[in-house]
Amino acid sequence: MPQAGETIKRGGQLFRADDRPVVLFYGSMPMYREIAGPNLVGRDVRIVADNLRTLGYAIGPQPSPGEWVTPPAAEATDGDAEAADPKPQRVRSGEGVLTASLITAIKRWQTDLGVPATGTIPVGHVEIASGAVRVDSITGAPGGSANEPLLTVTAVRKVITVGAELADAATIKRGDRVTVELPDERTVPARVVTVGRDLVATENGVTSSPQMLTVTVAVDKPKAIANLDSGEVQVQFTGRTATDVLVAPVEALVALREGGYAVQTANGLVAVSTGMFADGWVEITGEGLTEGVALVVPA
Known part of the structure; x- marks a missing residue:
């Protein structure tokens, strides 16, 4: 287990489960499935590719968006012969493909980690965060259940x-x-x-x-x-000031269905553009609005 206060960066070990490292990758979505099978397509594959490339592993070229690849065959079950005959899949923007070169890169990375070089990444072997993390507290203990919370982390950048x-x-x-x-x-x-x-x-x-x-x-x-x-x-x-402007109570603004705001006058709604807000007042401009025009303000 890491120590409280320790900073863990891309490729670093968060903890060990079943005596194998659980590694931190950077990304915007969790690893929800096993990364396995030639030509597997998805955003999670892209996360693996981007992280390994950044860590210095040669992943080879990736298919461009719009290209077609044939994903791995699903395991067929009784009465489901079509499951073993996958159809070509179009690569969309932001997706990656588990190419032969990427599988080789995964194996090299696994060898460096000291784990079996299978070329596949099971669920739970990688955790995703938006960037480096700082270990805030340790809630688990060596030898404890991996199904219980083990640690809490926070972003490295303090805000x-x-x-x-x-x-x-x-x-x-x-x-x-x-x-x-x-x-x-x-x-x-x-x-x-x-x-x-x-x-x-x-x-x-x-x-x-x-x-x-x-x-x-x-x-x-x-x-x-x-x-x-x-x-x-x-x-x-930093404060801002405005002079010679029309102002109205914030409560007088009416949100329009199509977006923007209006104010209610004796002649109906008048669309307005808003400027500065201060102390419950808002700067407004609108057709026909002049100083002294009466507005409806909800009680």
């Missing part, structure tokens, strides 16, 4: 999450520059990585009040927070 009310979140964009004040009162520059789309919920699953979205922030120099695993920080967003 800061901030709850922002809807009106404030609407003014925040990915890439915006912010300043983070750390518990020791140091300030470090950072940037917005993502602005969430799902409303923040409390521990019992109820939407928070006021309604909020999660904003994720990453500092420019990770070493500045290397010794911080958790804690409260202050995130300062």
Whole structure:
């Protein structure tokens, strides 16, 4: 088993099961099936190919999207003779093919791992993450059941999450520059990585009040927070101002079925474009809208 705090990168061993290593690969989907059989096609095969190539193994050329290959025959069962006669399959964008060269690369990789060079990868022999991981805690014990949780991992890059009310979140964009004040009162520059789309919920699953979205922030120099695993920080967003603009209460906005917003006037709905949001108000522009026009605001 690894040690808590250890960083595991692509190709590294997460743990051993049945005395064989379980290895970390990078990707966006789990390995849900055995990688076996010439010309097996899929995104999971692409993950294997990309990782082995990055680790320095020669995988040979891959068929291009649009090419046709004949996948491995399924095992026939009684009364199912057609199962052993597979039809050609078209390779789609993002998919890989288990070519003879890739099978050879798998065998070389397995030899380097010290396991039987079968050229196949059973389910459970590889785990997928989006990048390097840090072992947060060990929950299993040597000799224990592999069906129980063995360890917990977190992303290597530390990020800061901030709850922002809807009106404030609407003014925040990915890439915006912010300043983070750390518990020791140091300030470090950072940037917005993502602005969430799902409303923040409390521990019992109820939407928070006021309604909020999660904003994720990453500092420019990770070493500045290397010794911080958790804690409260202050995130300062750069304010913006606008002058000589029309504003309306945020509650006056009406979401349109076709997208966008409108406001309700005495003459009906008027489509509007929104600008800045601040303190419950929103900047709007729309045909026929002028200062003093009465709007309908839900009670």
